[in-house]
Amino acid sequence: MNDVAYWKNVPVRVWEFAIGGYQVMKKWLSYRELKLLGRALTKDEVRYVSEMARRIAAILARQTARMRIAVVGNALPLYNPPIRVAEEYAMIDVISGGRLIAGMVVGGGPEYYSNGLNPAEARGRFNEALDLILRCWTEPGPFVHNGKHYKLRYVNPWPTPLQKPHPPIWIPGAGSYETMDFVARRRWAYMGIPYFHKRVFKKNFDYFREACAKEGYTAAPEQMGWLVPVYVAESDARAREEYESHLWYFARKLLPGINITPPGYTSARSALKVLGAFGDFMLNVNTWDEIVAGGYAIVGSPATVREQMAEMARWLGVGNVLTLLQLGTLPADLTRRNMELFAAEVMPHLRRELDLPVAPAAAASGA
């Protein structure tokens, strides 16, 4: 802002980022100058500027013409009011020229501990927040929202998304019945959370297809996504040698705790089902052979990875394959080479093999 107060490490490109004649960060700050505001910025406002910088940087980094931007980690119940999510997503959609895929998540179990939010309200808050966000995107404001969890006399969001009626919606899940039934009913897309044995994915996608059938339609492959760690190197042996220790670091040091399921977070029935699947969770896998046989990660030469991924995608019947090309302690150089090899030697082949369009089509975006 001046020589005394400033944000470190904001690249010039981010600072100068403009929409039309509107220099985003400068404009935001200019409305909040000391003489206008009559006070210094609050801690939250200072943090917000950093968030804004990160978001702009993310958009710049993805400044390509075709690639879609899927943001799949916004836990709606953690925002109050959730209108914030509607506006941020709409902003990304506008800036990126309508390339956003809007992920909506309930949030992980541990987040309910660290945010003081009642997990017994998780589903209720999520459903209400999601309805409210859709309303923000499709109904001109101002309007009144009087829900169970959120009471807002004036909802008047801005901007609204470029994609009409709204960006496609993806919902990730670990196999709780509630989530799959819900996504099937709304005709959105369901993304299977990784680190499970392939039979868990299969079971969940089968359940999802049945849920869609119960709603009176056939699930499109694009309504399902398989998220999986992938590592490609010149040969099978070299891939394992370079990757294995990083995978175990992730499985043993970073994964524990993710399975915390606070009470009421899912129905008791679903909680039992998810608990039942923990034997098939990467946390409980001890040998490399189990990793390979269970499809927990796809690791090998381009030929091996191509073959295994095509086979899995067909077997699971999914139209979206989402890759985790960095995991645990995998360093930047190996990650970069992994991405390059995947992009050059695996992706084009998979597109041909699975008959996927070059720019992956988004799932149906209707309501």
Next chain:
Amino acid sequence: MTPERRTVALDGRQVRLLVGGSGPPLLYLHSLGGDVEWLEAHDQLARRFTVHLPAHPGFAESTGVEDVDGMFDYVLHYVDLLGALRLRAVPVVGASLGGWIGAELAALYPERVARLVLVDAVGLWIDAAPIGELFGSTPPELARMIFHDQQHPIAQMMHAMTNLSEVPEDFAYAQLKALEAAARVGWNPYLHDPKLERRLGRVTAPTLVLWGRQDGLVPLVYGERYRDRIPGARLEVIERCGHLPPIERPADFAARTLDFLSA
């Protein structure tokens, strides 16, 4: 003895009610520890009272937990139940979560509670002695907090549950449901009502506070706080006993309770 099993319909909700014994009525408000079913402690109380043991909404076969957003919903639920049972003023015995409900009931509706026994009740908060972690602990961790005697059959069973996927499904299901119901009233603020402590001055029922000396979940200072805030209350400490006297020391618990209620 085998209690009579009843279902009471209450404004769209169903209450599973066990009734047993003879004598004047007594309302027992259960904890999460298994005393929602009829145990030896209830047998002992039933020798001099007609014990009414309802399951809270969300526990056992009682329904209506979807409408429970906080402790007030439980309190009003019990005012409704007393009305449906045509019980004007009854002695109330409450353990842990049930003790919290009992204390709120006695503070908000003093005319409905003739006498009050609070057993290792949650409901208050003391910064210097936080209530232990009920929701995020493993069964063995809970067993260490709840039981003085780690050889108690229930403690032993909890110690064996190191892998949740091996717990018998009906047992796991009941526990998950009970914890969900408890989370609805006690996730945040954690197992207490910040305004209860002040309200305890409204309690008119003669009150006995019973506490297990080795309660590792809700330490004895909470019993002392209840005694200090409820006018005329008395505290009795049960030695070599953890958080659940009705389960760990049923005879001692029942004898002290009956002595107090019959005085």
